Amino acid sequence: MERASLLLALDFGGTKLTAGLTALGERRWRAHRRVPAPPGSNAQSDREIMMALVQDMLATAELPLAAVGVSFGGPVDAARGVVLLSHHVPGWENTPLRQWLEARLGVPVAVDNDANAGALGEWRFGAGQGCDSILYVTVSTGIGGGWVVNGQPYRGADGMAGEIGHIVIQPGGPECICGRRGCLEALAAGPAIARRARECLAENPTAGKALRALVSGDVETITARHVSQAAATGDDLAQQVLDEAAYFLGQGIGSAITLMNPQRVVVGGGVAKSGPRYFEMVRAAARANVLPGMTVDIVPAALGDDAPLWGAVVLAGDLLN
């Protein structure tokens, strides 16, 4: 193991590509690039854009590259370093991404999904430091999760542990992209919040003034971010929709705590930026859904959007042990 060497972290998200360069033992980025994935992008164009970022970063690097870690926004076979699928970007089916990057960069590469990477990142460098067990939950377009248990990442028998977005919270509830009804994701992720806000606005033609104003009256363009923004300015309808979503998230996290009793739950992703009231609601719902004596310690992610990227740093560093 060479101490003075560089670790490269890559994050293939559904809508953006991020690369970071750090050194073994360091906790800052020597270089960091984030670009949106262009409309109509596919697996090949995403890889090419990422390689351009990497070459740009490595061009001025003063130390040798030692290893690469990759966070991927979709199901991954971490043991083989193969991307199984992207739900957002076409063409990723069964892509041997580890092999592809090792051939181009000449160093060992490790690949994991973004929720596992986020859990690793928050556990080693963020809000989960020092914990023996954490559940990391990311709430954005979907709801994903990753586990650290007994002081080790835990991926499950099929690398699919942590799919908290697909536990059923409300039997017979709204349809989920997985085909079932009432999954947590269908009740508390960004699109669910936006859909619920549109429903409430349709039912209450005089309510939600601030929310309507944010989209200039074009209710169909409302996103979860608009709902958060309107709630922050005191819009009652937006606040109620956000409270509901937070409550559902807390119910789901409560079930996870009941089953696993983790030391801490770290919540990241865009929706989790909705502020302290959101977190209070999540905590209250979780507390109402666990047994007396069970720890309910639910905190915002500390690394923000870079949690999976820092997890990729952990993956890269672990290759050198």
Added chain:
Amino acid sequence: MERASLLLALDFGGTKLTAGLTALGERRWRAHRRVPAPPGSNAQSDREIMMALVQDMLATAELPLAAVGVSFGGPVDAARGVVLLSHHVPGWENTPLRQWLEARLGVPVAVDNDANAGALGEWRFGAGQGCDSILYVTVSTGIGGGWVVNGQPYRGADGMAGEIGHIVIQPGGPECICGRRGCLEALAAGPAIARRARECLAENPTAGKALRALVSGDVETITARHVSQAAATGDDLAQQVLDEAAYFLGQGIGSAITLMNPQRVVVGGGVAKSGPRYFEMVRAAARANVLPGMTVDIVPAALGDDAPLWGAVVLAGDLLN
């Protein structure tokens, strides 16, 4: 570590007391005693009965006793070896059982709750052998669970991991002893099966002939065991009640698989003796509640009522490492 030495396993259940004697590395009982806890028993009388069993077994032992493992039917602080509470037997509050036994037997003692012990037992000696991760679920008067993950027992931040009986399956459903509604335990444990059978019999005065006959018409005395027996003889009403309970259990196990993706789920306890149809229903419900690609491997416990006792053997053996 002395190889040719004895391990003593004790199981304090709610209604029976069991002790087993084996030797390090052996997989058979050199002695095994099980007695019912007498009506009106308390913590002190249970301990005295257990010590009588132990003295009887050790009187003829030809090797020295090396360590003791204890499975306790209730919340335990495993790290300190203290029983926190029994829900069935009065007087156990904050009993330093490890210390009490060490003073009497002069060897190291380890204590854990019965669900964790059952998980350990099935993992090391039973239906979970060779698995990297298992969930053990015990379905009897209550529903408990224990985890092995990454090839290690996992107890959680407060020693309460595995409380699958208290995840909410049916919001607003039947009241649970924990004070909430619609918990898995309130839908699928023995008392829930008996209650539901009584309700169905009251609604259908001409149905359930075989079930009524089993209790000589005294519907109030029906237990889950009667329902299983009647179902096995083809009683439609009993079969439907049992199917429903199995389906709820499968839903709960499905949520656990979604969250943790264990390699195998091992189901023990009295209700799990209801036969192959019960297990098929559990599996079908679990499959309908997980994502595609997730392993659904649900099997009956191999060690039967002795799973916690074999787990106690593991606890005892681990004290010598």
